[in-house]
Amino acid sequence: MREPTYPTVGAFTADLAAGTPVPAGGSASALTGSVAAALMAMVCRVSLGRDDVVAKDEELREALEQSERLRCRLLELVAEDALAFEAITDAMAMPEDDDDQRAARGEALMRAMWHATAPALETLAAAQEALALAASLAGRASPEAASDLGVAVQLALAAAEGAALTVAANLSTLPPGADVDSSRRRIRAGIEAARAFTAAAAAASSDTHALPQQETGGPQAAADG
Numbered sequence: 001m002r003e004p005t006y007p008t009v010g011a012f013t014a015d016l017a018a019g020t021p022v023p024a025g026g027s028a029s030a031l032t033g034s035v036a037a038a039l040m041a042m043v044c045r046v047s048l049g050r051d052d053v054v055a056k057d058e059e060l061r062e063a064l065e066q067s068e069r070l071r072c073r074l075l076e077l078v079a080e081d082a083l084a085f086e087a088i089t090d091a092m093a094m095p096e097d098d099d100d101q102r103a104a105r106g107e108a109l110m111r112a113m114w115h116a117t118a119p120a121l122e123t124l125a126a127a128q129e130a131l132a133l134a135a136s137l138a139g140r141a142s143p144e145a146a147s148d149l150g151v152a153v154q155l156a157l158a159a160a161e162g163a164a165l166t167v168a169a170n171l172s173t174l175p176p177g178a179d180v181d182s183s184r185r186r187i188r189a190g191i192e193a194a195r196a197f198t199a200a201a202a203a204a205s206s207d208t209h210a211l212p213q214q215e216t217g218g219p220q221a222a223a224d225g
Helices: 007-015 025-047 056-090 099-137 143-171 178-202 220-224
Strands: none
Touching: 007 025, 025 056, 025 099, 025 143, 025 178, 099 143, 099 178, 143 178
């Protein structure tokens, strides 16, 4: 299994477009979340030290630290998601010439599929955290950066919904059970929270064009399936 490395965004998008099994939607969702967190860090930096900003500098510094942590972690999840799905590909390539080999292949495939849900679930949680932070900054950071914060909110929501779709698709390949049901509940809760924070950011923003109200719908139906 090779370690996926993406020194530039161009390298990642070229790999994404190559038609290979990985990287795919999970990695793209993580990168989208990282870009959202980066925008939030920028908003914090341009808001520091300004008299016309409601948020205090101490609060902005804490938000900046949180944004940078999320940016770095989500960037790591780009590669982790690709590695997790490469493990599925490796398991599928195992020999199945006799009963023992088929049993070993089935066990390896099941382990890999379960493992593959972890990066996307973490991406969903990180995107939800980013949206909560954005909601706390909306209407309180630099007015000139309101549109940038609005873009960050929409990107973070896209990351959350993309991660949820990735997990739901993987769960659909696993046999029914308590663990699958628990993961589906985590998806539903994560998406509901993400949408609630998006709505809160829109309500708190002084620029409604930057933070449009989010319509319902999306991957929750897949999570319910």
